[in-house]
Amino acid sequence: MQKKQIVEIIAGLMIITATAGAIAGTFLYEDMLNNERKTIVILALALEFGNWSPPEIKLVEGEPVRLKIRNTDTVTHGFAVPELGIGIDEPVEIKAGHVAKIDITPTKKGTFLYVCTVWCSKQHPKMVGRIIISEK
């Protein structure tokens, strides 16, 4: 009798690991990846689906961050901050379902536009957001 109950408990634990454990595990892994460096997640979406989100990113001068741009859209987008020289020499092209990671340490303060560099819809030229870099 005792043995049977232990077996039941083992089986139950296996099920919990496969479900709740898997979910917790994925979030922990994601957290671990994000802890390497301060991470800001930006969603890239064509204008019809909501544009860049968030449309405004606040950074602090001299503080290293990682921009993680998730393209959850169905078309390719690009990413560039022309005034900061990001995505100019090496164009950043993010295919649908893909993610681009850009590590930067802002050195200039001010407000800069970040833009999409791939023709993604008729309203593509309006796909812009703002980066605000403040003093330390």
Add this chain to the structure above:
Amino acid sequence: MKDKILGIFPLDWRYDITSLPYVRSVLKSRWVPFLIIVFNLFFFTIILMAGVVGGVSAGNYNFAIMFVWILWWVMLMLVFVPFFSRIWCSTCPLPAFGEWIQRLGFLKVRNKLFGLNRKWPKQLKNMWLMNFLFLGTTYTTGFLTTRPIATFILLMAIILGSVVLSTVFERRSFCLYCCPVSGFQGLYSNIAMTEIRCKDPEVCRNHNVSTRAKALGCDYQQRDCVRGNENGYACPWLEVPFNQNRRNTYCGMCFECFKTCPYDNMAFNLRPPATDLVLDKKRGLDEAWKAFMMLGIAIFFFLIMQGPFGFLKDWANAKTLAGYLSYISVHSTFNLLIFPGIFFVFSYASHALGRTELPLKRVFINFSYTLVPLGLMAWIAFSVGIIFANGSYLIHVISDPFGWGWNLLGTANFPWTPFMTGMVPYMQIGGLLLGLALSLDIGFKIARQTFKNRDEAVMGFYPIAAFLTVTTMFLMWLFTG
């Protein structure tokens, strides 16, 4: 009888896989198929999660869409059903919660099931409900295969539906009569090259219930495999495991009968393909319609997903309400009325030419089973066209299942790479011709069953053979011409 399938495989040829070492003891263990269910549960947890968090609309770049509709669906059609019958149902995690609730446990055996254990209503003890539920599901195919959240909703509906129905109705009533993917697995597993049957009917006949009952001092009415015992549950699929004249259709391959049989008399047989179709037992209009609908739906799916017509895609994608409604009505009318109607004309001709005394309805039903091999091959041809062109997405999503920028296996940047697309039409033609050969062969055998003498059988076979051949030609033209 020396009847042969395709003139090669004798109808009654069998090879018992459990005669190999270890196989039987594995199947008798209560950890099987539990462990595989847990493994699949893990996969489906990831799928469900990806359906919610893995991107809003990146259809083809989503783990849920890719693994459910590209991998799982194609595997069902290409491997599981044709070779291993309903083996998927034995390892399916979706109704597992319902079953564990009924059993109030995972591995232990407790033959008094929790829940109301109602009998399923008699009028619904057939495939009709599943036919309509499946048809309903195909209305949303445009969303299911392109919007991750739609896949999430469908899978959750199956899980919740099975939990609710398991607490109300007895055993696997949900799987038998409701699950949208159950019907076609049941129908096409008639073709499967494996089956679960008893080894020796003589042993079952001599399995004397009353002596054993007397020995144990209780009043058993039924044999262990039907009633369940301390080693396993009564057949959850409401089958009579020892019945030799059953078809694969309603056996979920749960292996409980291997565990319950005190004489080790169950066998997991290899067998020639399509033998169940020759069995003249419990054929019905519900399964006939399933056969029509599946073939019709394969044609529609091909046109929507692999055809060149933009307006059809806009219909299925619900660009306009009117378009979507036209899709639903054209799709339903064709599958429920027009296609069966065309087949009716041919079976009418067969009935008239064969001059049988059997009612026309019987002829119609019997011959509708000839569409099963062809239908499965049409689905295989459709699936081949999808997997070779779009299978490479799988390599991407497995490394980054949620679109969070992970790179688990280092393949997150694997680009879309169509694979062997030049060969696909040849595979499709080969499959369809094989389907035609099997269908003709089955038609021929059914004709001899249905008509009194051979002269009549020949006459009655003509129209059906013509129908099958013309349908095959149409499919070959559609897919490759």
Add this chain to the structure above:
Amino acid sequence: MKNGKLILLIIIFVLLTSLSLTLAQPEAPREREITIEAYKFAYNPEIIEVNQGDKVTIRFISTDVHHGLYIDGYELKTDAIPGHEGEITFVANKTGKFTMRCSVTCGAFHPYMISYLKVKPDYRLFGSILLALILFLSSIVLMVRKER
């Protein structure tokens, strides 16, 4: 049964003659320029037909977003965004139907964005229909013979 045989022979004759019509000699090979317009989620024209040996140039235009064109079997690829055309030139030496599909993710129905290239004459279709007919006839012959 004699009647039956006669009817069968006539059917075979009619089927074979009509079938061979599908192989009618195409015109002599020539150069063709074909414009294909892409929009979400189809192409215009939906099907293009050329003859074996033709030198085909496809001008590929997109009317809305970034689209691609990949030809199965020929394994050729191009893409276009509004204002930038793509182009493919090839000699159509393989016959049959080839699926052309979008190769740049362009929206929900992107994987279903498809058109056909048909290179005539279609020997493959001819052959497969012939095989189906042979299966049909042999099943009947087998059945009739078994009857004796």
